[in-house]
Every structure is written in C-alpha cells, then in structure tokens.
Amino acid sequence: MTVVYAINYITFALVCMLLMLLPFLPAFREWRHPSDAAALPVSPDYSSDIDYFARRLQADVAARLGKGPATGYSDFDFVRVPVENMNWLKASKRLISARGIKSPMPVRTIQPLYVLGSIHAGAESSFSVLYATGNIELDKKSEIHDWAHADGVVRLGHKSLALRRISAGMAIELGEEAWFERLQAPVLYFGSRTSHALPPVQADQTPASFADLPGAVRQTPSLFLIRGDCELPAGNIYCGSLIVTGFLTVGERTTITGDIKSREGISIGQGAWVQGAITCEKRVYVFKDARVAGPLISERDILIGANALIGQPDANTSVSARNIIVENGVVVHGAIWAHEIGMVKSI
Numbered sequence: 001m002t003v004v005y006a007i008n009y010i011t012f013a014l015v016c017m018l019l020m021l022l023p024f025l026p027a028f029r030e031w032r033h034p035s036d037a038a039a040l041p042v043s044p045d046y047s048s049d050i051d052y053f054a055r056r057l058q059a060d061v062a063a064r065l066g067k068g069p070a071t072g073y074s075d076f077d078f079v080r081v082p083v084e085n086m087n088w089l090k091a092s093k094r095l096i097s098a099r100g101i102k103s104p105m106p107v108r109t110i111q112p113l114y115v116l117g118s119i120h121a122g123a124e125s126s127f128s129v130l131y132a133t134g135n136i137e138l139d140k141k142s143e144i145h146d147w148a149h150a151d152g153v154v155r156l157g158h159k160s161l162a163l164r165r166i167s168a169g170m171a172i173e174l175g176e177e178a179w180f181e182r183l184q185a186p187v188l189y190f191g192s193r194t195s196h197a198l199p200p201v202q203a204d205q206t207p208a209s210f211a212d213l214p215g216a217v218r219q220t221p222s223l224f225l226i227r228g229d230c231e232l233p234a235g236n237i238y239c240g241s242l243i244v245t246g247f248l249t250v251g252e253r254t255t256i257t258g259d260i261k262s263r264e265g266i267s268i269g270q271g272a273w274v275q276g277a278i279t280c281e282k283r284v285y286v287f288k289d290a291r292v293a294g295p296l297i298s299e300r301d302i303l304i305g306a307n308a309l310i311g312q313p314d315a316n317t318s319v320s321a322r323n324i325i326v327e328n329g330v331v332v333h334g335a336i337w338a339h340e341i342g343m344v345k346s347i
Helices: 002-032 052-064
Strands: 076-078 094-097 101-103 113-115 119-121 126-132 136-138 143-150 153-156 161-168 171-174 179-190 206-208 216-220 223-226 230-232 236-238 241-244 247-250 260-262 265-268 278-280 284-286 296-298 301-304 317-327 331-345
Touching: 052 076, 052 094, 052 113, 052 126, 052 143, 136 143, 143 153, 153 161, 161 171, 241 247, 247 260, 260 265, 265 278, 284 296, 296 301
Parallel strands: 076 094, 094 113, 101 119, 113 126, 119 136, 126 143, 136 153, 143 161, 153 171, 161 179, 171 179, 206 236, 223 241, 230 247, 241 260, 247 265, 260 278, 265 284, 278 296, 284 301, 296 317, 301 317, 317 331
Antiparallel strands: 179 331, 216 223
C-alpha cells in the first residue's frame, strides 16, 4: 500500500511539474532557436521621437546603397534622370534620388522619397514621406501627409499643409496660412522672417513683489498663490513664481523671472517676458512682441501674437496645446505640437 501511494504521489508531482513547465516551452524553443529577432514595426501614431522614422528610413537607404548593415527593408527604386521624365504616380516602391531635385512643376508621390541632396518642388506638390540630406523647399499649397525631415532647412510656402511630423537639422520656415501639427528644429519661423529687435529685458521696469498683490499667499520663499483672478500691472518686474486659480493677466512690458500657472486662462501682454514656464488648463494668449522662455503648455488653445519669441537659441523649449494659432513673424526655438491643428495666421 505504501509503495502504491508513493508511486501515485510521484506521478502526480511529475504531472504537476509538466503542467507548470508547459507554458515555458515556446520561450525555451525561441531562446534556443530564435525566429523573431527583428524589431517590431512602430506605428507613426505611437512613436514620441519626432525623427524616429527619419532615422529608420536613413538606415534602410544606407543598407540599399551598401553603406550600412542590412535592415531587411532595403527594397527601393531610383528616381529617373532627368526628373521631368519620372512618372511619380506609378512608383510602386520607396524611392531614392541619387542627386538633388529641382522642379518648377509639382512633384506628387505616395511613395516615401529619399533625396541625396536638396529638393525644390513647385506649387501644389504632395508627399507622404520626404527626407532630404540637404534642404526641402516646397512652393505654395504643397502638402506633406505623414512626415518630412531635412538635415538642413525645411521651407513650406503659402497655404501649405504639414500634417503629422516635420523636423529639420537647422530650421523650419512656414509661410502664411500654412497648417501644421508637430514641428521640431533649432529654430522655427512662422510667416515672414522680418522682425524688429525686442527691447532690453529690464528697460524702464519697476521692481515689484507678488507678496504685495491682493490675496497673495506665500507657499515657499519664491512661490505665491492667489485664489481667483489676478492682474499684474504694466511695466513691473517680479521675481519668483505664481499660481493663480482664476484668470491671470500679465501687463505690457512686465517681466516675471519664474514660472506661472493658471486654471482659467493666461494673457501675456505686449512686450512682456516670462523667463520660465507657462502652464494653463485653458486658453493662453501671448501678445505681440512678448517673450516666453518656456515650456508653454495649455490643455486647450494657444494664440501667439506677431513677432513673439518662444525659447532661446541656446535653450530650446516646447509649445504644446490642442490648437495653436501663430501670427506672422513668430519665432520658436525647439518644438511645437498642436495635438489637433495649428495654423499660421496672416496679419
């Protein structure tokens, strides 16, 4: 009886161990004989790195040209020379242009295009994906539907459409009435590049303290809280940071050396300068000639007036909101992301 009991116990234990090990068999087999070593494809909707797809395409092109390791995605066709003989709409594979492209006529292709050099295409050009090792210059009413990257400068003309992601190694320039979603470069120019010099930061400003404002509550030595609306008089300079539960109005030519946050909205007056971050649950107005060190973030809308400056050449920042409208002459150093739509407004 004891022997039978022992055999049954051992059998039961072996069956349990087998059942426990069974789920690990596929992992063990994959470990011993890998069959899926390649990286999974990433949807354009989910990669937060704005130039991720540009780097992937560049790696595929390098593999196709024999200048890089194999990627498994090196199937390309080459653009015909002269480019006027190229039937763009019949392309069935991704395209490589071995030299720069300059066409007064529109270029329209649904296939990704990689240009070794610069590309200048005529009005009403249309691309799904475009990469240039030089500059990208598209005349008015052109469209980019997925993403574009230039190692140099990206220039999109009047009433162009730049959906999804646009990045550049040097600068991005959008013409008036252009529409955009997500842009990133050391400097972004909106509309005309002509702008006058902004006045010195502390010119004709009066030192002031948040502690003197009605209802101000000191939270830390440099942070104040005001419940309700708040208005900062024009021409003052404040040191520290401020949180307002209502609507915050920053007067003209007023400087704040810290961060500001508001729930109901923020208005930055003409010529004012916020040397820190701006965060708001509702709409933010940045009026003409104002400056913001950034980041500039709103959960709703941001309106940036003519000739305003966001970020600095040596301190790039970001602008993020559901909808963003920028007027002619605005300059942003860094990235801007309109989660729904962004527009360059002519004035």
